[in-house]
Amino acid sequence: MSGHLTLKTKNGFTLVEILVVILTIAILSTLVIVYVNGSQERTYFTRAKAEFSTIENALKLYVAKNNDYPAEVTWGLPAGLTEFIAKDARGNILTEAPYPGSIYDFENWQIDNGSGDLIDTRQISIRFCPNGGAINTCKFPKEDWAQNFGVHSALYYCIEGLCRPHNDEPATYPGYCINCPNNRAIGT
Secondary structure, eight states, X not given: OTTOOOOOOOSSOOHHHHHHHHHHHHHHHHHHHHHHHHHHHXXXXXXXXXXXXXXXXXXXXXXXXXXXXXXXXXXXOOGGGGGGSOOOTTSOOSOBOSSTTOEEEEEEEEEEOSSSOEEEEEEEEEEOSOTTOOGXXXXXXXXXXXXXXXXXXXXXXXXXXXXXXXXXXXXXXXXXXXXXXXXSEEOX
16 A cells, blocks of 8 residues: 555644634624724715705705794704704604714804904804813714814804804814815814
C-alpha cells in the first residue's frame, strides 16, 4: 500500500477554526448594526423632508383660506393646520417629528436684516431639545450636520424670509436647512 494516502477523519473542529467562525460572525454582526443604524437615520431624514413638504402645503392652503399665516407656535404646529393635514394610519396628525424625542415647531418671525428692516420669516423646524431644556436633555441625530448642535439648533425648512435655526440666535448658529440653496449646514 505504498503510495496511497489515507485521510484521517476528525471528530469536531479545532480551536482555531471555532475562533475564525466567531470572529467572522462578530465582524458581520457589526457591519449589519452599523448599516441598520445608518439606514434608520436616513429614514428619519427622508421622512422629515416628506413631512416638511406636507406641512408647507397645509400652510399654503391655510393662507389661501385665511389670507395670512397662522400665529407662531412654540414647539408645535398651529391648530388651524389640522384641517389641511391628512391623518396617518393610526389616526394621528403630525405632532412629533420623525427623530425620536423631536417635535415640530412653526415659526412666524420678523428678523432684522442687519439694516434695521424687519423681514417676515416663516419656517418649519424640528427641535431636538425640550423647550428651555439643558443640552444634556437633547436628542440630536447621529449625522455629520448635527455634530455641533446646541439647545436652539434645528433641522429646518424655509418657507420665506431670513430663515435660521432660532430667531434669538445669530444667523451663524448651528443648524441644517433642508431647502436653503448654498446654506445647508451652518455653524459647522
